[in-house]
Amino acid sequence: MQKNKTKTYRIQISAATENLEIIRGFIQQVARKAGFNTEQIDQIKLAVDEACTNAIKHAYHFDASQMIDLKIQLCSDKIEIIITDYGPGFDPQNLSQPDLNKNVKKGKPGGLGIHLMKTLMDRVDFYIIPGKRTEVHLIKYRTSH
Amino acid sequence: MNGFKVTRVDKDDVTILYLAGFLDAHTVPDFEKALQEAINEKRYKIIVNFKDLDYISSAGLGVFMGFIEEVRANNGDIKLTDMSPRVFKVFDLLGFPALFEIYEREEQAMEKFLKPE
Numbered sequence: 001m002q003k004n005k006t007k008t009y010r011i012q013i014s015a016a017t018e019n020l021e022i023i024r025g026f027i028q029q030v031a032r033k034a035g036f037n038t039e040q041i042d043q044i045k046l047a048v049d050e051a052c053t054n055a056i057k058h059a060y061h062f063d064a065s066q067m068i069d070l071k072i073q074l075c076s077d078k079i080e081i082i083i084t085d086y087g088p089g090f091d092p093q094n095l096s097q098p099d100l101n102k103n104v105k106k107g108k109p110g111g112l113g114i115h116l117m118k119t120l121m122d123r124v125d126f127y128i129i130p131g132k133r134t135e136v137h138l139i140k141y142r143t144s145h
Numbered sequence: 146m147n148g149f150k151v152t153r154v155d156k157d158d159v160t161i162l163y164l165a166g167f168l169d170a171h172t173v174p175d176f177e178k179a180l181q182e183a184i185n186e187k188r189y190k191i192i193v194n195f196k197d198l199d200y201i202s203s204a205g206l207g208v209f210m211g212f213i214e215e216v217r218a219n220n221g222d223i224k225l226t227d228m229s230p231r232v233f234k235v236f237d238l239l240g241f242p243a244l245f246e247i248y249e250r251e252e253q254a255m256e257k258f259l260k261p262e
Contacts, residue, residue, distance in 0.1 A: 018171050053169070056170065116202075
């Protein structure tokens, strides 16, 4: 008898914004097959989009020759998506709740992506080796938390 | 195929931008271009109609934040209409209803421009 069987899917995709649509489609297929409902699938897709967009924009500065690793682990109780880039990294402690009013006055949008990830998923963890690798772990449990 | 389209219709001094498809980091430049063109023509009363937009990420929301200050400084506004519940949720999660007027129907936004309080 197999207990707690984990299914793993892994893709490597070039850091081009045109690939975001493909990534979302892939996530949708896997999450749907795993039995998540429509609302959960929408949340997971958007959170992954945000993480990948951050990698493309901030880690790689839109350099499509760089690669993003996407690993999806389906466990009995949750889905975990790990988005890895090999850019300089950042300090997650330095991030504060985005102040819409402040950002508007600066005429400079930003800071919304991570806030959105944290709101959409049950857990978001960052594992960063500065200058080497950044992993963003997005977790959603099968039952709401 | 790009997966995103913006169609502009001018009604008197109001510009309406109809969005279709998905608005993410890849398609955002097309939307920015359309907004910038309207602003370059000094058209500051803008309605963005989301009826045919299926998906939006924070990159899309960021466009509004980038333009709203200039538009309002010129006595205009960007009003948002016809969002699906799925698209509205994203705006709501980021607190946009506190900063932007969001209407169910385009006609309501148009009326607000025609008869400002």
